[in-house]
Amino acid sequence: MATQTMTAGAAGEAHAAHAEQTFWQRYVFSTDHKTIAMQYLFTGMAMAVLGGFFSYVFRMQMAYPGAEVPFWGIVTPAAYNTLITNHGAIMIFWVAMPVLIAAFGNYLIPLMLGCDDMVFPRLNRLSYQIFLLSVLVLFSSFFVKGGGFGGAWTVYPPLSSKAEYNLTPGGSTIFLIAVALEFVAFLMGGINFITTAMNSRAPGMKMYDIPMVVWTIVLASILFMGSVGPLVAGAVMLIFDQTIGTAFFDPNRGGDPILWQHLFWFFGHPEVYVVLLPALGIVAEIITVFSRKKLFAYRTAIYVAIATCVLSFTVWAHHQFIAGIDPRMANIFTVTTLLISVPVAQMMLVYIATLYGGSITFTTPMLWALGFIATFLLGGVTGIFLGTAGSDIYFHDTYFVLAHFHYTFYPIAIIGSFAGFTFWFPKMFGRMLNETLGKIHFWVTITAFSGTFLPLFVTGILGDNRRIPDHRIYPELDTPMLNGLREFATISMVIMLLVQFVFVFNVVWSLRRGKKAGKNPWKANTLEWTADSPPPHGNWKDLPRVYRGPYEYSVPGRSEDYWPQDVPN
Amino acid sequence: MGATTTLHALPRPPQSGGAQLVPSAVMAMLIFVVTEIMLFAGFVSAFTIMRRSALVWPPPGQPRLPVMETAANTALLLASGVTLVIAHRAFRRHAPDARTPLLATLLLGSAFVVLQGREWVQLLAAGLTMTSSTLGSFFYLVVGLHALHAVVALGLVASAWSRLRRGFLARSFFGVTEVFWYFVVGIWPLLYWRLYL
Numbered sequence: 116m117a118t119q120t121m122t123a124g125a126a127g128e129a130h131a132a133h134a135e136q137t138f139w140q141r142y143v144f145s146t147d148h149k150t151i152a153m154q155y156l157f158t159g160m161a162m163a164v165l166g167g168f169f170s171y172v173f174r175m176q177m178a179y180p181g182a183e184v185p186f187w188g189i190v191t192p193a194a195y196n197t198l199i200t201n202h203g204a205i206m207i208f209w210v211a212m213p214v215l216i217a218a219f220g221n222y223l224i225p226l227m228l229g230c231d232d233m234v235f236p237r238l239n240r241l242s243y244q245i246f247l248l249s250v251l252v253l254f255s256s257f258f259v260k261g262g263g264f265g266g267a268w269t270v271y272p273p274l275s276s277k278a279e280y281n282l283t284p285g286g287s288t289i290f291l292i293a294v295a296l297e298f299v300a301f302l303m304g305g306i307n308f309i310t311t312a313m314n315s316r317a318p319g320m321k322m323y324d325i326p327m328v329v330w331t332i333v334l335a336s337i338l339f340m341g342s343v344g345p346l347v348a349g350a351v352m353l354i355f356d357q358t359i360g361t362a363f364f365d366p367n368r369g370g371d372p373i374l375w376q377h378l379f380w381f382f383g384h385p386e387v388y389v390v391l392l393p394a395l396g397i398v399a400e401i402i403t404v405f406s407r408k409k410l411f412a413y414r415t416a417i418y419v420a421i422a423t424c425v426l427s428f429t430v431w432a433h434h435q436f437i438a439g440i441d442p443r444m445a446n447i448f449t450v451t452t453l454l455i456s457v458p459v460a461q462m463m464l465v466y467i468a469t470l471y472g473g474s475i476t477f478t479t480p481m482l483w484a485l486g487f488i489a490t491f492l493l494g495g496v497t498g499i500f501l502g503t504a505g506s507d508i509y510f511h512d513t514y515f516v517l518a519h520f521h522y523t524f525y526p527i528a529i530i531g532s533f534a535g536f537t538f539w540f541p542k543m544f545g546r547m548l549n550e551t552l553g554k555i556h557f558w559v560t561i562t563a564f565s566g567t568f569l570p571l572f573v574t575g576i577l578g579d580n581r582r583i584p585d586h587r588i589y590p591e592l593d594t595p596m597l598n599g600l601r602e603f604a605t606i607s608m609v610i611m612l613l614v615q616f617v618f619v620f621n622v623v624w625s626l627r628r629g630k631k632a633g634k635n636p637w638k639a640n641t642l643e644w645t646a647d648s649p650p651p652h653g654n655w656k657d658l659p660r661v662y663r664g665p666y667e668y669s670v671p672g673r674s675e676d677y678w679p680q681d682v683p684n
Numbered sequence: 685m686g687a688t689t690t691l692h693a694l695p696r697p698p699q700s701g702g703a704q705l706v707p708s709a710v711m712a713m714l715i716f717v718v719t720e721i722m723l724f725a726g727f728v729s730a731f732t733i734m735r736r737s738a739l740v741w742p743p744p745g746q747p748r749l750p751v752m753e754t755a756a757n758t759a760l761l762l763a764s765g766v767t768l769v770i771a772h773r774a775f776r777r778h779a780p781d782a783r784t785p786l787l788a789t790l791l792l793g794s795a796f797v798v799l800q801g802r803e804w805v806q807l808l809a810a811g812l813t814m815t816s817s818t819l820g821s822f823f824y825l826v827v828g829l830h831a832l833h834a835v836v837a838l839g840l841v842a843s844a845w846s847r848l849r850r851g852f853l854a855r856s857f858f859g860v861t862e863v864f865w866y867f868v869v870g871i872w873p874l875l876y877w878r879l880y881l
Contacts, residue, residue: 234708306712313711314704344722361814361821369818374730
């Protein structure tokens with residue numbers, strides 16, 4: 116690399132050369148971490164629209180079974196299966212991961228560490244290209260014979276391995292290939308994140324000067340790297356079962372279907388924490404900035420995040436309590452599952468202790484961050500009923516499970532992303548979002564979200580089973596009470612989807628008319644706020660030097676209540 | 685591509701505070717290898733579970749895996765690891781001296797791949813196929829995956845050797861090659877132990 120020997124003057128010339136890039140070089144085949152972050156962000160948002168539309172269709176079918184759904188038509192059982200499978204897969208693999216890890220990771224890691232780009236910019240570009248390819252492969256599965264895969268996002272065999280059960284022979288294999296490609300993309304991204312955080316920090320930035328969100332995204336990447344192998348192994352085995360007739364998961368011929376569940380959930384449960392950790396980091400940043408206080412117990416928060424990573428490898432079988440695993444094993448997994456709630460609860464205490472006594476400003480990002488704490492706590496607490504083997508036997512596969520994991524994933528993927536997006540929007544685009552519209556969007560979204568999933572906890576407790584396309588054929592599920600709750604949930608959900616237009620309008624309007632943001636609109640300490648908004652290629656003219664930790668707010672004896680990391684005194 | 689290369693020729697932060705403990709390329713390969721180890725762990729643990737829960741093992745009517753011949757192949761592969769260690773030491777001392785041990789690594793590694801391929805042909809002829817039993821499925825899957833890694837790693841070794849011959853082998857490239865080849869060598873005895881014995 117010639118980089119080390121170049122002088123600042125030569126760097127300036129390199130900047131000038133940048134202006135001559137064509138549209139394609141600049142926006143499509145860019146190696147700039149910020150452009151790649153935007154590509155991930157907007158692809159993720161587009162996929163969220165698709166995933167949201169899918170959920171609208173099947174929720175309408177739940178509330179008004181058999182009726183014609185506007186913009187779709189009659190929902191057949193096969194279409195219902197495909198919709199519900201792809202809704203789950205899209206929201207986790209193509210929305211939560213690209214937005215929370217890839218978009219925020221790519222955008223924030225170099226800016227917060229004070230370097231000009233990722234360590235491997237071309238690997239980074241390849242990562243997005245493979246991700247885009249995985250999206251296209253997934254789309255192609257909707258157009259093959261039999262339609263998109265309809266065997267649930269967990270892909271349990273024999274439903275997923277035998278075409279005569281799932282009735283989507285092409286779709287099921289293409290689905291697995293799409294997921295595998297997506298993992299390859301994130302593998303490359305993760306390698307980049309970890310290496311950059313290890314080797315490209317600004318001079319003076321020690322381990323405990325790294326902002327929380329960088330810590331959590333890097334830890335999430337490590338967690339992803341550690342857990343994805345067994346699932347890829349399982350996916351390869353399943354593809355062979357589907358295509359060339361091996362019998363890895365076929366008990367008639369010496370295979371074991373439970374084996375898939377172990378391989379899947381060995382990844383699948385850490386995956387929950389892979390997306391949770393970045394959201395926790397984002398919320399930590401926002402809460403400290405708008406409480407004007409040091410993050411409470413910064414080091415403990417890091418240790419807690421590490422403990423969550425370690426423990427998350429030991430909880431996977433709580434998804435399989437009724438799959439026929441050894442009951443003694445169920446006891447062990449109950450204990451580890453309840454144990455992991457300790458570090459997560461500690462993280463919540465870190466937030467609340469940071470808020471305590473702070474001078475809080477209720478900006479839109481702060482509202483989202485507080486909304487995250489409130490809703491995620493409810494999601495976590497309901498998880499205790501499912502993590503305990505005894506009560507899980509009753510709750511398993513009911514709407515209680517569905518409501519529980521939406522109360523965890525929705526705060527993570529949607530509320531966490533909105534928090535991060537509204538907080539870093541001024542940095543990303545150089546303009547402020549409209550606060551009034553932002554607050555309307557927040558309050559309606561969060562109310563409608565609760566209106567959607569709180570009733571589903573109740574229907575679950577009453578015994579409403581998941582994955583039934585038309586409950587009218589089960590008289591005990593067709594009671595007026597259950598139907599009323601379902602209808603309430605669906606109406607709330609439609610309101611929640613509609614209010615997103617306020618958000619879209621706010622973004623489009625603010626991009627043109629919003630107030631100019633300046634470098635540091637929130638008066639925050641971390642390094643990204645010392646760059647221009649939006650940061651140019653290469654981020655800074657002179658790369659910053661770090662003198663202190665990221666959370667020095669309201670330090671006694673200073674005239675300002677913040678103390679940026681790059682200011683010498 | 686030329687344009688993008690110059691664009692990235694921006695100054696890195698001065699290396700006063702953040703000296704690289706491990707070069708970035710080697711670091712990246714180490715992280716990748718961790719993922720690979722977990723991939724193999726997934727296969728091997730799946731195989732172990734299947735083997736333990738089988739009523740009869742090995743599956744009746746299926747050929748036995750050639751334990752002794754493969755042991756000889758394993759010795760070849762381990763020897764290639766030793767020659768790479770020698771190459772590493774020579775590279776540190778006086779880089780051109782590493783050429784001969786690197787070539788030895790390449791030849792020993794290739795011999796391993798070829799002999800394993802011969803074993804496959806014999807087993808296929810004896811009736812062990814991908815679909816004949818779970819033993820066959822796992823055998824070809826895991827050993828085939830290892831062979832794939834060995835071939836890619838051999839490509840790296842060959843490239844390192846030819847770069848060295850032309851006199852511009854970067855330390856980081858050699859480091860990446862080493863990490864990957866040690867992984868290929870190091871994981872094989874474990875696979876041999878779980879699959880063959």
